[in-house]
Each structure stands twice: as C-alpha cells, then as structure tokens.
Amino acid sequence: MVTRLAVRLTPRGGRDVAEGWARDEKGQPYLKARVAAPPVEGAANEALVAMIAKALKIGRRSVRIVAGDQSRLKILEIDGVIEADLERVFGQP
Numbered sequence: 001m002v003t004r005l006a007v008r009l010t011p012r013g014g015r016d017v018a019e020g021w022a023r024d025e026k027g028q029p030y031l032k033a034r035v036a037a038p039p040v041e042g043a044a045n046e047a048l049v050a051m052i053a054k055a056l057k058i059g060r061r062s063v064r065i066v067a068g069d070q071s072r073l074k075i076l077e078i079d080g081v082i083e084a085d086l087e088r089v090f091g092q093p
Helices: 043-056 083-090
Strands: 002-010 017-023 029-034 063-067 073-079
Touching: 002 043, 002 083, 017 043, 017 083, 029 043, 043 063, 043 073, 043 083
Parallel strands: 002 029
Antiparallel strands: 002 073, 017 029, 063 073
C-alpha cells in the first residue's frame, strides 16, 4: 500500500515542523512543512523525509519524494501508511 502526500516545503525555516494543511488554487490539499536545513545538495529534502518518517513512526526508506525534488511543492509516496494515519498525525486536510 502506497499513499501520496503533497507537501509545500520551506527550507531554512528555523526548525523541523509540520504546520498544518492548506489548499492550492485548484482546491487540492497539501501539508505545509518547514525544515531548518538549507536547500543545498538535497539537505532540505532529506530533512523533510526524516521529519515525515519520524512523525509517522516508520523508517526513512518508506518515504520518498517522487515529484518536485527541486521545487517547494513536493509529492511524497509513503509505504505502509493509509490516509487515516496521515489524519491522525497531521490532522484533517
């Protein structure tokens, strides 16, 4: 089972935290997140993957960025997690 999660990432955000949900211009939900790491050599992406894995209490290998590697809006695929798990940890979109 693979669940997709849209995340808008702010690097150099001071700390690693998920800040709740927002919607894009099409009404699609995305999770707002920030990390302390800079957007250099994939550091911010690695911090995002680690933060999401820790919050969901799963291994880092279960979380991967499948789109938006170089942009602020990223699409993650997460193995072994269902929508209810995302809502339990991050609230409802």
